[in-house]
Amino acid sequence: MNTVLSPAWRDACQRNRDAIPQLTWLTGLRDSALSLLSSRGLPDSGQEDWRYTNLADYLQRGAAGLIDPDHANDSAAQLQLILDDGRAVSPVAGAHALPAGIELYSLRELGSELRDHAASLLAGKDREGEPPALAALNLALLSDGWYLRSTSTATGTPPALHLRLAGSRAGIAQLRLLVDVAPGSRLNLRIEHQGPAGTLANAVTQIRCGAGSHLDLLRIQDLPADSLLTETTQIELDADATLAATSLDFGGQLVRQDLSIALSGPGAKANIHGAFLVDGRRHVDNHTTVEHRAPDTSSREIFHGLAAGHGRGVFNGRIIVRPGAVRTASALNSRNLLLEKTAEIDTKPELEIYTDDVRCSHGATTGQLDANALFYLRSRGLGPAEARQALITAFLHATLAQIVPEDLSMQVAARLQARLAAMSKAAS
């Protein structure tokens, strides 16, 4: 059973269809999105994929903010580029220097020669061959979006290009980021969610990694209290492209991320690390899909969940090996720590394998901090909070270790320490 698309949503989609003159090249796509929404409806906890995450409150608050969005204002505020000196600038202004080989355009100002690239990304489909409902909603309602292209072939690890996606309090911000990593190029991208307390956002990020390219992707969700975020991320890898994706959830009230990675070209390779921290009454749901569509592709995915208080974490990891994707190698792991009995983590790995000659492994563990290790550390003089924090940090070590360059990894580690300290303070 799906919720039918209520008139409020339908009207808003229709009003938005031609509201922005610079985006009329999207009208055809918006129409398909709306017709898909009309038949499929919005996510509903009656659907298997949504059984742990109830969007009722999110959609209700979103519907309340649908009346007359201020298109002129929200567009510039939705995405910011963070410069090396920490200043946040709107890329739409165009007055700042981007690193060599990086281009960033708002969809409104996108030249017609790039619109085909953008449109094919915008239409990204899920494993069932249709755009996911929340991506369709985003497409129908977006007032702008961003197209980022890297043609950089610089060797070594470049500093991360730092983007900030900002939600809003007046209705659900429809955030859209499209990324083209040109064949043979490399990109280090850091995407951070941001917003005031009570932020609402529906983010969609679609990335294509061209043949032989490499992408380091760091996503950090550290939204303030009472923020609700849905996020759809689709990444497609062509032949021999490599991806190192790191996803971190430190904050938010209700967060749902659907991360889909398609290994479409032979030899493509993905390393995926994720970590989520839920305490208080926070709810974070990560659904990931790794789809092996071509021979000799490999993926390694490890998600670490940490739950305290009445926090609730969900991890659903799906691996699909399509017919013909021979010699696929894939490993999926979900490791979870429950710091208190009141916390909960639901984890489920799912394998769909339609080819022989594959090496796939998966595992899930949920446990508590090792009492022997805790005693050992305390017997050396560490206090209980410090000992716990050391063990938790160790638990999350592999996730942080994937972040490049090292100074960024250390910066994130320091934030994690602060977050953990606040968490143990709240617990005691």
Add this chain to the structure above:
Amino acid sequence: MQATPLLTIKDLRVTVAGREILTGMNLVVNAGEVHAIMGPNGSGKSTLAHVLAGREGYTITAGSAIFRDQDLLAMAPEERARAGLFLGFQYPVEVPGVSNVYLLRAALNARRKARGEAEIDTAQFLRLVREKAKLMQLNESFLNRGVNEGFSGGEKKRNEIFQMAVLEPVLGILDETDSGLDIDALKVVANGVNSQRGPDRAFVLVTHYQRLLDYIQPDFVHVLAGGRIIRTGDKSLALELEAQGYDQTVAAARNQSQIAR
């Protein structure tokens, strides 16, 4: 010379899972002394060590343990450590992802903080751990590895003594640190302990082999059986036990109804 008691255990009784394991333990360890505790498997040696270090899961039903004039049994494990107690574990725990240097620096700073001192200077700290690693013939690569993570049995034991060397406790309780060591490693470990002997410090060595005592000369040798000390002697007792086993000693104690049948 007036002896200064560091640790005084009186009539200590401890149950685990409803069973009495320590059945009236008495022991006084003075500053400057080295005590060896020997005894059959399962007699309660590790239980004693764990109870002194503050491990959970033991019920103390009677008795007391005073460490440097403080009620040891009322203190949290970390407070005991900061007060100068060190336990070398019979089975050192692997703590993957927490490096040896991290642990040692945190441990040292916890002590300093408890004493109201500033954190240790980084250069000074590194000099200290390098010096002690060298003393224990522990390759510096071990410093950055996870605590005991993937260490061989002997390496784990050497790592315990290395930690003790860095932390410089007042009382070191070493639970079978000699078990599983090759002859060269045994000498290294013994050398590590001997280098720390001094008039203000003491050691309790739990061991099954008198060979350790060839390298670390004990002042007293105790036999722990049935949860209490049934005999105390000097180094020659270890030699006697090595030759004869525990049977006679235990039988004699039984006849004097010191321990239950």
